[in-house]
Amino acid sequence: MPKKSSSDQPRALADINEWYAQCDVLILGGGGAGMCAAIEAADAGASVIVLEAASDAGGSTAMAGGLIYMGGGTPTQQACGFDDDIEEMYKYLLMASGPNADESKVRLYCDSTLEHYTWLTEQGVTFKPEYYAGKHTNTPNCAGLMITGNEEAWPYNQHSVAAPRGHKPLIKGDHGGIPLMENLIRRATEKGVSIRCDARALTSIMDGRRVCGLIARIDGHECAFLARRGVVLCGGGFIMNDDMVARYAPRLVRGNYPNGNPNDTGAGIRIGLGAGGAAINMHEGFICTPFYPPGEFLEAMIVDGNGQRFINEDVYHGRMGSAILDRPDQRYYLIIDSRHFDVLNRPPNGGYPVAGTGDTIEELETELKIPAGGLCNTLQQYNRFAAEGKDPLFHKAEKYLTPLDQPPYAAYDLSIDAGGYFAVMTFGGLDTLTTGEVLTIERNTVPGLYAAGRNSAGLPRCAEGYASGMSIGDATFFGRLAGRSAAANTQGLT
Ligand SMILES: Cc1cc2nc3c(=O)[nH]c(=O)nc-3n(C[C@H](O)[C@H](O)[C@H](O)COP(=O)(O)OP(=O)(O)OC[C@H]3O[C@@H](n4cnc5c(N)ncnc54)[C@H](O)[C@@H]3O)c2cc1C
Structure with a gap:
């Protein structure tokens, strides 16, 4: 095996003579999307390995405020005395996603919002049924519900009925990502998911057009992982990759605080491109002041x-x-x-x-x-x-x-x-179907390849419309679907 793999040079299956490990579903990245994909794939009966470059799982999701955008009358909304309507949530999110919105993702996300809320609570995530009415970036106390976007502001208030939809997992202050990820990691581990930390994925292994594994660097060695059913790319965004930001999202260069973890280098996106996937909406991102x-x-x-x-x-x-x-x-x-x-x-x-x-x-x-x-x-x-x-x-x-x-x-x-704070993070990523299947430039699927979270172009699509909770909501929900699709892939290796 050559010493240095590169994301744009997938390795041929025929050239691999030794497998470091084998599984049904192989996941790149142990953040919000990756862990939800892992849980769903394991629930579908697949053996699952998560490759995580850091020394612990969690990713940017664990660093985050943890707000999750959900509505349509969740138990937390109801307990706080708010009516909500899935159609109003849909109208809002479609507008919030801007001109590049993926209508099919917005539709499915809203139609599934109550199911997703229930699923998260089944993983152990709790939301204190208390509404925080102030204008803030997150609830400063333990309250589990607040308005997190432009719902009450013009012009959004002309198009949909406002409701608080930002749900924060129970913790005091701006740290909701911690209880969220603690619960997801614990649940994945209980289900037998193997989380390999200090394992950095470098490129894909391909059998013709089909993706059937990844090469990862572990202890300085390049190791081959076989994925019999599918590979799910969940490596987060690329705000820490100055070169990619300058090339794809130059507007974000002017931000002065990259909002993410050090592994937000777009590795998963580059591996997906190398395997034949297309990336879209790469110029867009979050710009918070x-x-x-x-x-x-x-x-x-x-x-x-x-x-x-x-x-x-x-x-x-x-x-x-x-x-x-x-x-x-x-x-x-x-x-x-x-x-x-x-x-x-x-x-x-x-x-x-x-x-x-x-x-x-x-x-x-x-x-x-x-x-x-x-x-x-x-x-x-x-x-x-x-x-x-x-x-x-x-x-x-x-x-x-x-x-x-x-x-x-x-x-x-x-x-x-x-000298003020302008935090930026990226929204662009691999073009995917709602199932997580990665698409080529011609919008054909890349067999065996799935992506979710900020490795994909999901719900968050434009800076002007973004609301807190859209990214983790998207990563956790579409991560689940990608994990499920990969586990159900009968076209993989046998
Ligand atoms: C401070 C902060 C606050 C935020 N608050 C909110 C909020 O309240 N609500 C909201 O919706 N969004 C919030 N966000 C944004 C949100 O957290 C992220 O966009 C989202 O969590 C991304 O999820 P993900 O699963 O795609 O990526 P991540 O959670 O970042 O997971 C990706 C994982 O992949 C790993 N990885 C990367 N490259 C490789 C590789 N080559 N090999 C192996 N592993 C790799 C990373 O180490 C990481 O663990 C916040 C972000 C930050 C930084």
Whole structure:
């Protein structure tokens, strides 16, 4: 066997003379998608090996806030007093997935949302039946339910009825990924899944067009793993691969915080491409700038370097981040008046510096070097409409429309180069069917190859529409389907 395998050079089955291990279903990556695939494949009677490059399973899913997007009247929603409707969830998620939405995935995901909730609870995941009503990036307490996207914000609120659908596995604060992965890993292990850590998959093994195994590096040696029924690629996104980000998702280069684990290098995507798969939606990703909490800052005005508003300020932080990133040469300021000064000892989550202060708005305008009148006129117009509870230009919800008429004023600098937080992660990946089967550029399936989570292009498809919970929801649900499909593949090796 050559010393160094490369993802674009699959190894031929005929050249393998020694197997390190054999199984029915071989999974690359022990994160959310991989562990759900493993559990389902094992439940279908398959022997399963998970190859995990890190020294422990968990991946970015374990690092995550753990929010999972589910609705349609889950027991947690009902216990918190919320009605929800699968059709409303579908309308919302389809819009949230943007112009590149995969309608068939959105449809199946919504139709299966109650079943998926039940399945997760059967694996031991629990959600505290408590609703967190504040505007936050995750529930700061143990509450298991909150609104995690743009459901209440214009224009989404024009197209579907809002409901809280972000479900956090039980834990205090922003660490829901830990209990989620602890339960999934424990359940997979109980079912006999073999998790091989410190095993980095390098390339596929192919029998003609069929994928029938992987080469992985273990203790410095290249080892061949045979997969009799299928290989499932669940290696996460590629935000830690600077070269891939620059080539495929250059917009994300301007983010200053790669949101992921060190193995988010796109290895699974590259192995899938090497085996004949196609990748889609590679330019898209999540761009978060958490200008809240504190929730009071939704009452602020956010303006550009000309003092002009450009978006309703009550949007999800990912939509705000995307809007800022789209206009590269601008500066951005969050403008508050003295009524919000009491929250200054809790500055915005994103760590933005104070850009200026002024006893009057004119003074602040000068200090920010905004062209004369730009900010003053905007504030005057904003306050006039806010007093009437209206925002005819950008449609901010009435509950956040408080005139900013109590000087002095202050501004936070939300510009990308000012030191604030712009977290980015990728959404592009292998083109798959809802079954997880990987597609070629001609949309034929690659026999024996499946993908899920951020190795695939799933539900999360655009920065402007993303809501927290869509990625883990997608990874866990479509990971399950991919594991099930691989286990059911009767066309594999016998
Ligand atoms: C801090 C943070 C907070 C987040 N919060 C949320 C949230 O609340 N809700 C939400 O929906 N999303 C959230 N996300 C995003 C979400 O966690 C991920 O997009 C999602 O969990 C990806 O799941 P996955 O199974 O595809 O990948 P992962 O969970 O990352 O699993 C991939 C696994 O593959 C392994 N791997 C990679 N390459 C190889 C290789 N060559 N060989 C073997 N193994 C390999 C990795 O080590 C990893 O364990 C958050 C992300 C971060 C970083």
